[in-house]
Amino acid sequence: DGGITQSPKYLFRKEGQNVTLSCEQNLNHDAMYWYRQDPGQGLRLIYYSQIVNDFQKGDIAEGYSVSREKKESFPLTVTSAQKNPTAFYLCASSIDIADTQYFGPGTRLTVL
């Protein structure tokens, strides 16, 4: 059963704590992405990775970090430097960096 999984579905953290969101895909896609979704706004790109061991900042990378040590995994860390981390986070992947993106189910992060 191929697809993109994200965990956990809901995440609660105290202010000042770092938190890591998981994204895994078994589609054999080279490219992976992280987006943030806020109410009434379009998706905003945080980071993307074209291939293993490579990643680039998107439009709103400040306060976030990523790694891409394996093709199937692209975890996102929301650091304490992120001023307003409460949001719905979406991971996506595509065959390559210029192809249609397919999304995971999302993680809703709430910082208390």
Add this chain to the structure above:
Amino acid sequence: GESVGLHLPTLSVQEGDNSIINCAYSNSASDYFIWYKQESGKGPQFIIDIRSNMDKRQGQRVTVLLNKTVKHLSLQIAATQPGDSAVYFCAESPNTGGFKTIFGAGTRLFVKA
């Protein structure tokens, strides 16, 4: 893509009627367009795409129309069903997708039974 602040445009239709959802895109250089459906609390699902060398493409119960002259995209859903209730948003890209894709905020579709 469209940006509508905190409140999304809403379309309410009767079950069985046809729905038309519109999108004004921003970049005249965009070459590839996608419609996604997002149900509450879930990730976006790919519905249908269209390249700029086409003006119409049909899928199962859905049709996408592209008017490059006025930079307008529409999604038509035939015989709308309660399961079609969701937020629909368009995306544009200068090639075939990827990291340069720009996503609109979307339109909320309510289907009345």
